[in-house]
Amino acid sequence: xxxxxxxxxxxxxxxxxxxxxxxxxxxxxxxxxxxxxxxxxxxxxxxxxxxxxxxxxxxxxxxxxxxxxxxxxxxxxxxxxxxxxxxxxxxxxxxxxxxxxxxxxxxxxxxxxxxxxxxxxxxxxxxxxxxxxxxxxxxxxxxxxxxxxxxxxxxxxxxxxxxxx
Amino acid sequence: xxxxxxxxxxxxxxxxxxxxxxxxxxxxxxxxxxxxxxxxxxxxxxxxxxxxxxxxxxxxxxxxxxxxxxxxxxxxxxxxxxxxxxxxxxxxxxxxxxxxxxxxxxxxxxxxxxxxxxxxxxxxxxxxxxxxxxxxxxxxxxxxxxxxxxxxxxxxxxxxxxxxxxxxxxxxxxxxxxxxxxxxxxxxxxxxxxxxxxxxxxxxxxxxxxxxxxxxxxxxxxxxxxxxxxxxxxxxxxxxxxxxxxxxxxxxxxxxxxxxxxxxxxxxxxxxxxxxxxxxxxxxxxxxxxxxxxxxxxxxxxxxxxxxxxxxxxxxxxxxxxxxxxxxxxxxxxxxxxxxxxxxxxxxxxxxxxxxxxxxxxxxxxxxxx
Numbered sequence: 001x002x003x004x005x006x007x008x009x010x011x012x013x014x015x016x017x018x019x020x021x022x023x024x025x026x027x028x029x030x031x032x033x034x035x036x037x038x039x040x041x042x043x044x045x046x047x048x049x050x051x052x053x054x055x056x057x058x059x060x061x062x063x064x065x066x067x068x069x070x071x072x073x074x075x076x077x078x079x080x081x082x083x084x085x086x087x088x089x090x091x092x093x094x095x096x097x098x099x100x101x102x103x104x105x106x107x108x109x110x111x112x113x114x115x116x117x118x119x120x121x122x123x124x125x126x127x128x129x130x131x132x133x134x135x136x137x138x139x140x141x142x143x144x145x146x147x148x149x150x151x152x153x154x155x156x157x158x159x160x161x162x163x164x165x
Numbered sequence: 166x167x168x169x170x171x172x173x174x175x176x177x178x179x180x181x182x183x184x185x186x187x188x189x190x191x192x193x194x195x196x197x198x199x200x201x202x203x204x205x206x207x208x209x210x211x212x213x214x215x216x217x218x219x220x221x222x223x224x225x226x227x228x229x230x231x232x233x234x235x236x237x238x239x240x241x242x243x244x245x246x247x248x249x250x251x252x253x254x255x256x257x258x259x260x261x262x263x264x265x266x267x268x269x270x271x272x273x274x275x276x277x278x279x280x281x282x283x284x285x286x287x288x289x290x291x292x293x294x295x296x297x298x299x300x301x302x303x304x305x306x307x308x309x310x311x312x313x314x315x316x317x318x319x320x321x322x323x324x325x326x327x328x329x330x331x332x333x334x335x336x337x338x339x340x341x342x343x344x345x346x347x348x349x350x351x352x353x354x355x356x357x358x359x360x361x362x363x364x365x366x367x368x369x370x371x372x373x374x375x376x377x378x379x380x381x382x383x384x385x386x387x388x389x390x391x392x393x394x395x396x397x398x399x400x401x402x403x404x405x406x407x408x409x410x411x412x413x414x415x416x417x418x419x420x421x422x423x424x425x426x427x428x429x430x431x432x433x434x435x436x437x438x439x440x441x442x443x444x445x446x447x448x449x450x451x452x453x454x455x456x457x458x459x460x461x462x463x464x465x466x467x468x469x470x471x472x473x474x475x476x477x478x479x480x481x482x483x484x485x486x487x488x489x490x491x492x493x494x495x496x497x498x499x500x501x502x503x504x505x506x507x508x509x510x511x512x513x514x515x516x517x518x519x520x521x522x523x524x525x526x527x528x529x530x531x532x533x534x535x
Binding site: 051057 | 246286287288291294298299302305308310320321324325328
């Protein structure tokens with residue numbers, strides 16, 4: 001059952017990722033990316049991490065992608081729909097990057113392939129267990145990240161408030 | 166095994182069936198409500214030999230026939246695929262959100278225990294917000310795919326509005342989650358089964374006498390959160406006074422200006438399904454869900470009588486909220502866009518944060534909460 005769900009989700013994930021890359025229309029690509037992010041949320045659910053899965057939907061699909069779509073629509077990118085011929089630089093660099101990426105991913109799969117998942121602990125994936133971990137074991141990193149977010153927010157507000165002179 | 170699957174399938178079917186039908190009837194209630202509020206006779210044309218049947222003729226025959234027989238027009242310069250996808254994406258979240266809302270207590274039938282809730286997720290409320298946050302795609306994509314200035318403006322307005330009010334909505338609910346100590350909607354409904362007097366400290370004699378007889382519903386424990394949540398819910402369903410994305414006096418019909426026939430019906434039904442879901446959610450969070458609001462000793466023994474009364478109580482409370490939506494719609498004028506943004510970010514957001522801080526203090530000192 002879980003295996004079937006995994007393969008269906010993985011198929012959706014790869015298919016939507018291919019659409020993101022190949023589609024020239026920025027809005028279609030953004031919609032496909034949203035689809036991709038929801039599929040990843042589905043994968044989290046299969047791994048019993050329901051809380052993370054729903055946060056993935058709320059934060060990425062529900063907020064960040066909507067903002068990206070918003071900006072694309074405001075800019076009204078008509079030029080991007082037309083084909084842009086790739087330069088020589090891009091032509092040479094693209095296969096090299098792809099090869100490098102394949103090596104990294106292949107190495108990671110090779111190293112972790114025989115290992116299995118650790119035993120599921122009681123209450124795994126619930127908001128309560130995640131909260132307990134965040135506020136005890138990972139307290140300082142958690143606070144550091146929240147500080148970082150506040151700084152980013154203040155920066156954004158300052159940038160938006162600055163008068164265009 | 167087969168019976169268990171049948172029960173789950175029946176619950177799922179019942180919920181989708183009920184949401185869609187309530188959405189249809191609500192379309193008629195809205196017209197009747199407008200007539201009532203504007204002191205005229207309204208929505209009395211659709212009848213069979215003079216029989217109007219409480220809007221059933223309207224919702225079952227006249228509306229679908231009219232919508233489904235109209236030409237389905239797709240703008241030639243628009244995106245055909247996305248133009249068709251958008252109404253589906255607008256309707257889908259509104260239909261699936263109801264899955265986590267409990268419409269009754271756990272009932273026992275023979276040796277089977279049936280939870281009157283389609284999906285008992287331990288993070289039910291987050292599921293509601295996840296689906297709610299996907300609702301904006303229908304508007305944005307539909308607006309863009311129509312290739313029309315007015316619909317694009319409507320879509321841009323809609324996405325900014327929904328993201329802004331989602332923040333206040335989420336923050337106002339956290340107070341409720343703190344008081345009842347759970348993310349599970351069935352548990353929240355169960356937590357509202359006591360009276361306020363039962364958990365106030367013994368020394369608070371006066372408060373106990375004054376408000377102790379009230380049921381421990383969210384609206385009494387978190388009144389500010391209720392106001393904030395209701396306001397945000399009206400904004401999320403894009404209804405007057407927050408119907409800027411449609412704003413027909415400025416941008417014709419906003420994001421669905423290029424939609425006709427069945428696809429327009431899907432947007433239309435999606436809006437009403439959202440109202441049904443929002444009403445059910447507010448009932449669960451703030452009005453005790455399926456609780457009757459009576460002290461436990463007055464209730465009959467668990468049995469079909471009690472379960473039936475609880476389901477009836479849930480439906481009645483939901484109907485009240487649905488009427489409240491219609492009432493607000495025909496009473497208030499539309500906001501200006503800057504007023505909308507100011508209310509969301511400078512009004513609702515600070516208030517919900519303040520509510521959160523006060524609730525946190527009260528929970529820590531054990532005045533409310535479990």
